Amino acid sequence: MTKDSDLKQQFYDVVIVGGGMVGAAQAVALVKQQKRVLVIEKTIPDASVLQQTPLRVSAINLASEKYLSALGIWPHINQSSKCMFNQLATWEQRHKPLVFSAEDIGTEHLGHLVKNEALQLAAFDEINALGQNNLEIMTGCKINKIEQTNEQATLFVSDMRNDKTNTNSNTNSNTINCSLLIGADGAFSQVRSLSDIGTTGWDYQQHCLSLTIKTEFPTQHITWQEFQPSGPKAFLPLEDGYSVLIWYDQASQVKELSELSNEQLKAQVLKRFPALVGEFDVVAKAAFPLTRRQANQYVKGRVVLVGDSAHTINPLAGQGVNIGYKDVEELSKLLAEVDMSERAALFQALSKYEKTRKRESLIMSAAMDSFYSLFSNNKTAMKLVRTGLLNLANKFEWAKKQVLKKAVGY
Structure with missing residues (x-):
């Protein structure tokens, strides 16, 4: 693996823009297929970031864990960066909790809460362990333009490290050609924008406040969520004496809360959250x-x-990154036997990918919207419906198991 090489006029099988959790996993999958890959990422953190106070964590379900294990990524995540949970509880405020357990589906656990940086670094650790020389990484650059022909995609990239005052500089420009360009650069994707791909969607009325807490009680292996009139309140366990609290509320309320001191926030948590165990x-x-x-x-x-x-x-419901890993798995499977120089075979694989993953993503988005609408308001009719559904799930084990299997990716 080489970093920041002289990339002028280089040709790659695949260029991946974005080396975060999903992009880095995509790189591992394609490198193992012996494809020549370039990853473009702003910065790659070093292992010291894992010693910092955790702030960004993801709920990795069993399906994602299985896939990351198959890629060789999962074993590189150290124990202090992930926390197993074997129970998941949810309830309406002042009502009986609905508790899902790993025992319900015959597994040892339901998933892990993992630091985002640990997932990213584990992927690059696996590439280093392979000793492959068919991956290169480019950092500190800006993509200015993307062009396509029938034979290739071309990126025009400038090195921003040598001109930090002019963000429109094209000095030290590289022209990078590839058979396939993968945009894994997040919600505000440059690749998507420069390729003139539009989006549809909306902003929800609620915002989210994430609070990392240092605990004086043993690690909890349960994640829970209580639905309140103002929005859900959730608990995510971590190792090393940390946990994360998630607070959904109106945007104005979240803004006010985020301006409070840590001591003031603790007082608000004690007032608004279910009682913690210590x-x-x-x-x-x-x-x-x-x-x-x-x-x-x-x-x-x-x-x-x-x-x-x-x-x-x-x-x-914590499904975001898990859907991303499903994208990686599906795309990698379809590209496994494709000669990247064969345009027809490549385009056929990409067409199958779009059809499969867009359909499944839209279904999941619609399900999450229904879930959000049902549980994020205080209308009497909605309260009756959701209370009835939770009570129903508590009474019928089969229904409970089906919901749990969907949550863990099966």
Whole structure:
């Protein structure tokens, strides 16, 4: 693996823009297919970031864990960066909890909460362990333009490290050619924008406040969510004495909360959250809007989108990154036997990818919207419906198991 090589006029089988959790996993999958890959990412963090207070974590379900294990990524995640949970509880405020257990479906656990950086670094660790020389990484650059012909996609990229004052500089420009360009660069994807791929979607009325807490109680292996009139409140366990609290509320309320000190936030948590099992302190916070976005196309010529570049959904059920890993798995499977120089075979694989993944993503988005609408308001009719559904699930084990299997990706 080489970094920041002289990339002028180089040709690659695949260029991946975005080396985060999803993009890095995509790189691993394609490198193992002996494809020549270039990853373009702003910065690649080093392992020291894992020693910092955790702030961004993802719920990795059993299906994603199985796939990451097959890629060789999962074993590189150290124990302190992930926390297993074997129970999932949800309830309406002042009502009986609905508790899902790993025992319900005959598994040892339901998933893990993992630091985002740990997922990203584990992918690059696996590439290093392979000793492959068919992956290169380019950092500190800006993509200025994307062009396509029948034979290739071309990126015009400028090195921003040598001209930090002029963000429109084209000095030290590289022209990079490839058979396939993958956009894995997130919700505000440059690849999507420069390829003239539009989006549809909306912003939700609620925003989310994420609070990292330092706990004085043992690690909890349960994640829970209570539905309140103002919005859900959730608990995500982590290792090393940390956990994350998720607070959904109106945008104005989240803005006010984010301006409070950590001590003031603790007082609000004690007032508004279900009782935690012991003492804690708030040590970090982050606020962000809730959005739904769908790219109008997942494929345009030799450009294909994966992860948040293609879709963002309401994070209420923690399925976002898991859908991204499904994209990676499907695209990699379809490309496995494709000679990247064979245009017809490549385009056929991309067409299958778009058809399959867009359909499944839209179904999941619609399901999350229904879930959000049902549980994020205080209308009497809705309260009766959701209370009835939770009570029904508590009474019928078969229905409970089906919901749980869907949640873990099966």
